[in-house]
Amino acid sequence: MTMKDWQSELESLSAVEAARRLLGCELERELDGHKVRVRIVETEAYDQTDAASHSFNGQTPRTDVMFGHAGHLYVYFTYGMHYCCNVVVGEPGYGAAALLRAVEPIENEAIMQRRRQKSGTELSNGPAKLCQALDIDKRMNGHDLSQSPLQLIMRPTLAQADIVVTQRIGISREKERLWRFYIRGNSYVSKK
DNA sequence: TGCCTGATGTTCT
DNA sequence: GAACATCAGGCAC
Numbered sequence: 001m002t003m004k005d006w007q008s009e010l011e012s013l014s015a016v017e018a019a020r021r022l023l024g025c026e027l028e029r030e031l032d033g034h035k036v037r038v039r040i041v042e043t044e045a046y047d048q049t050d051a052a053s054h055s056f057n058g059q060t061p062r063t064d065v066m067f068g069h070a071g072h073l074y075v076y077f078t079y080g081m082h083y084c085c086n087v088v089v090g091e092p093g094y095g096a097a098a099l100l101r102a103v104e105p106i107e108n109e110a111i112m113q114r115r116r117q118k119s120g121t122e123l124s125n126g127p128a129k130l131c132q133a134l135d136i137d138k139r140m141n142g143h144d145l146s147q148s149p150l151q152l153i154m155r156p157t158l159a160q161a162d163i164v165v166t167q168r169i170g171i172s173r174e175k176e177r178l179w180r181f182y183i184r185g186n187s188y189v190s191k192k
Numbered sequence: 193t194g195c196c197t198g199a200t201g202t203t204c205t
Numbered sequence: 206g207a208a209c210a211t212c213a214g215g216c217a218c
Contacts, residue, residue: 054203057203057204060203060204062202062203076202078201078202079199079201080199080200080201080202081199081200081201
């Protein structure tokens, strides 16, 4: 397995640095013979020092991927009906990842609409929504994001002034950490 | 606008 | 047996 430059970069970053770095970057998903393209507009950081993280209790069959190579996808199932996905970051053996909380359609939005039966910001303004829109489920767990049918495309790092920092959403522990990041003014950012 | 709840599977205690 | 990195729909205000 050859490692792309950007995967080496993600390996060198902390969860917080990576969560910021991924804002403005893009995902290209092949769906129904079309290329669906989206921009990442909201992320959260999780790592093994953090009681809210799945990696906090060590490596298990479920969290295996989080302790693996940077630039792969960690997908988990939650609340009995939803999937959420993260980009694994940091050194192998250290459990860290950035949760993708919201994306903005760039190309072939119609494919996402068909999958979601919704339109506008409701397409992908939440972690489980974007997984449904892009057909990401447990089969994609561990997927190498340098490969088809789901690729990460890096973009220039955003200016500090364009990034809003807040507490994370939907967790009960370690709420005080300011580990949620989103692009200022973007309408696809999730509520609350 | 905002609270409440149902849906529903996997992991952990 | 409880908690959960969630969402959508219903109903009160």
